[in-house]
Amino acid sequence: MKKILFICAALSITSVMLIGLFVxxxxxxxxxxxxxxxxVFGQKWSPSDNLYGIFPMICGTLATTLGALILGVPLSIxxxxxxxxxxxxxxxxxxxxxxxxxxxxxxxxxxxFGMTMLVPLIREFQKAHPSTNQIQSGYSVLAASIILAIMxxxxxxxxxxDALKSVPNDFKEGSLSLGATKWQTTWHITLPAxxxxxxxxxVLGMGRAIGxxxxxxxxxxxxxxxxxxxxxxxxxxxxxIAIEMAYAEAGTHTQALFGTGIILFIMIILTxxxxxxxYRKDAAAK
Amino acid sequence: MKPKTVENIMKIVLWTSGLATxxxxxxxxxxxxxxxxGKLSVDFLTQSPRRMGMEGGVYxxxxxxxxxxxxxxxxxxxxxxxxxxxxxxxxxxxxxVKSIRFGNDMLSAVPSIVxxxxxxxxxxxxxxxxxxxxxxxxxxxxxxxMILPVIIRNAEEAIKTVPREYKEASLAxxxxxxxxxxxxxxxxxxxxxLTGVILGxxxxxxxxxxxxxxxxxxxxxxxxxxxxxxxxxxxxYITAMEVGAMDMAFSAATVLIAVVLILNLLxxxxxxxxxxxxxx
Numbered sequence: 001m002k003k004i005l006f007i008c009a010a011l012s013i014t015s016v017m018l019i020g021l022f023v024x025x026x027x028x029x030x031x032x033x034x035x036x037x038x039x040v041f042g043q044k045w046s047p048s049d050n051l052y053g054i055f056p057m058i059c060g061t062l063a064t065t066l067g068a069l070i071l072g073v074p075l076s077i078x079x080x081x082x083x084x085x086x087x088x089x090x091x092x093x094x095x096x097x098x099x100x101x102x103x104x105x106x107x108x109x110x111x112x113f114g115m116t117m118l119v120p121l122i123r124e125f126q127k128a129h130p131s132t133n134q135i136q137s138g139y140s141v142l143a144a145s146i147i148l149a150i151m152x153x154x155x156x157x158x159x160x161x162d163a164l165k166s167v168p169n170d171f172k173e174g175s176l177s178l179g180a181t182k183w184q185t186t187w188h189i190t191l192p193a194x195x196x197x198x199x200x201x202x203v204l205g206m207g208r209a210i211g212x213x214x215x216x217x218x219x220x221x222x223x224x225x226x227x228x229x230x231x232x233x234x235x236x237x238x239x240x241i242a243i244e245m246a247y248a249e250a251g252t253h254t255q256a257l258f259g260t261g262i263i264l265f266i267m268i269i270l271t272x273x274x275x276x277x278x279y280r281k282d283a284a285a286k
Numbered sequence: 287m288k289p290k291t292v293e294n295i296m297k298i299v300l301w302t303s304g305l306a307t308x309x310x311x312x313x314x315x316x317x318x319x320x321x322x323x324g325k326l327s328v329d330f331l332t333q334s335p336r337r338m339g340m341e342g343g344v345y346x347x348x349x350x351x352x353x354x355x356x357x358x359x360x361x362x363x364x365x366x367x368x369x370x371x372x373x374x375x376x377x378x379x380x381x382x383v384k385s386i387r388f389g390n391d392m393l394s395a396v397p398s399i400v401x402x403x404x405x406x407x408x409x410x411x412x413x414x415x416x417x418x419x420x421x422x423x424x425x426x427x428x429x430x431x432m433i434l435p436v437i438i439r440n441a442e443e444a445i446k447t448v449p450r451e452y453k454e455a456s457l458a459x460x461x462x463x464x465x466x467x468x469x470x471x472x473x474x475x476x477x478x479x480l481t482g483v484i485l486g487x488x489x490x491x492x493x494x495x496x497x498x499x500x501x502x503x504x505x506x507x508x509x510x511x512x513x514x515x516x517x518x519x520x521x522x523y524i525t526a527m528e529v530g531a532m533d534m535a536f537s538a539a540t541v542l543i544a545v546v547l548i549l550n551l552l553x554x555x556x557x558x559x560x561x562x563x564x565x566x
Contacts, residue, residue: 017394086297105543214523268396
């Protein structure tokens with residue numbers, strides 16, 4: 001009995017290793033064919049010309065992720081502060097399920113919303129404010145960042161809220177009894193005490209933004225191109241795999257897509273190890 | 287600025303961000319539903335798509351979603367619950383158990399497209415003779431790995447909250463450890479376990495990227511687990527991005543939103559009832 005249960009429990013770690021191993025085996029040949037450096041820092045992606053450089057896609061992923069963090073983090077932290085410190089019970093009872101539901105909405109729905117609502121809005125804005133040699137399609141870093149900001153907010157809100165709520169009441173009461181206002185207490189006492197939980201939540205949200213596929217493909221335009229403004233269409237690492245896998249022929253092209261997967265896998269695992277480090281340090285300190 | 291003024295400004299900022307969350311949610315839902323509800327009808331749910339999904343309904347996608355979800359859960363739930371039982375009842379905090387937990391965390395962090403790549407390389411290509419290549423089975427095996435962490439984590443939490451007295455009373459009456467587990471611990475923890483399973487179903491139903499590479503995306507009605515199929519979420523993506531039939535995509539999205547809402551309510555109902563029981 002115990003052995004069977006153990007096998008089931010070991011399945012998750014075995015599968016992480018298997019996933020890493022398989023993606024690596026399938027993708028490794030691309031590193032020997034074009035060279036690791038040329039693959040990661042190559043500027044041109046053109047499978048028909050046998051050119052496999054994913055640097056524009058890495059930049060695309062970083063640009064949309066950064067945008068999502070800039071837009072999403074402040075609002076998420078404010079919402080978390082509101083929920084843990086300021087909200088009356090009634091407001092909390094409304095907002096908490098809303099956050100849960102935001103986390104549960106499928107990414108294609110976000111994508112559909114983005115491509116039919118956000119992208120046309122951005123296109124109108126571009127047409128009203130024409131700039132030099134920009135493609136005025138609306139599919140852009142900006143659209144992807146806004147959608148991702150909404151998608152990662154539940155992760156950040158929940159982690160930050162838990163961190164804020166676990167700050168001992170004595171800390172806050174001490175500050176309040178010294179005559180500090182509620183916001184002064186929140187800003188100088190509660191937030192610093194909850195710092196590592198908030199950062200860990202942000203890093204996890206970042207991981208989600210890096211790994212998101214469908215919503216991003218539907219709004220980013222998917223042109224392989226360096227992002228030079230928030231209005232430029234880009235392709236992300238995840239988008240590269242999802243779009244080209246359907247028609248890639250077995251051989252170098254498929255290997256290059258698996259190679260893209262290796263880079264993505266490494267980015268995500270590093271992000272998460274970083275997050276759990278911060279979190280564990282925090283737990284140990286308490 | 288005076289502290290009192292800052293306090294008031296921040297109050298407004300915080301209320302605004304809190305309410306913005308609800309506003310964003312309602313805006314997205316209202317927008318999708320208002321554009322999708324017009325074409326929604328019984329025919330839409332029970333007919334097959336015509337002209338690649340430009341017309342007709344979503345029946346095969348609904349059938350595909352149901353078959354596929356049932357198969358995934360049938361594999362993932364027993365494995366996940368067994369894993370949780372091992373982690374809570376049969377093990378100590380050894381290095382091995384810590385690595386299993388760590389593996390679980392990592393598994394839940396792997397992006398869905400990487401699950402797709404793995405499923406494609408392993409289940410679709412290597413195990414083609416068993417799974418039939420792109421098929422419901424290949425997709426379900428991939429999906430199983432994706433939702434294992436959710437099911438394990440929820441089941442673990444649920445089993446941990448079963449009061450010790452329950453188990454001790456059972457053991458004191460002479461029941462074996464296995465009997466106690468099956469007749470006392472698991473039934474008491476069932477609501478929490480079910481919540482995890484429902485969350486898993488939600489994830490499977492909403493997921494697209496991984497299944498684009500493993501499920502095949504066939505528009506035809508699947509007849510066995512070795513047939514390719516498409517889920518509702520995949521159908522939305524394909525009709526919106528490849529066929530360009532936005533009306534159909536919106537209607538399918540409305541159906542999907544309804545399913546997600548129902549699952550959410552279900553999970554809530556279960557955990558509410560559960561917390562009422564445990565507080566008594």
